[in-house]
Amino acid sequence: MPCTQPESFLSSTEIRFYLQTLLDQPLTETELSKQVQHPLFKVRSTVRELARLGYVQQEEHVSLTEKGLTYLREAQETQDT
Structure with missing residues (x-):
């Protein structure tokens, strides 16, 4: 699983969740707030x-x-193995 930056307050699960939500289309912050x-x-x-x-x-x-996108691909590859 890709690791987060050590100085980041976000977990790898949270990063994947937000990036996955944005995968299909760009969203405004308000739209993203509703989605997540x-x-x-x-x-x-x-x-x-x-x-x-x-x-x-x-x-x-x-x-x-x-x-x-690379982060999501690597996370998926790690999850699949």
């Missing part, structure tokens, strides 16, 4: 951390980066 059923303040802090780690980019919508 977390309060908007929690989603905003999580998105900031995911962006800091390089897994998402944020403009009008939050979307996966290539690094985020």
Whole structure:
């Protein structure tokens, strides 16, 4: 399983959950909040951390980066073995 950055407050499970939610399409923070059923303040802090780690980019919508897609692929490969 891919490991998180040691200085990150997010668990690998939480990272996978958010990245998986964004896999099909970019979402606004409000849309993401509804999808994951977390309060908007929690989603905003999580998105900031995911962006800091390089897994998402944020403009009008939050979307996966290539690094985020790679993280999901590696997590899936680890899970399959």
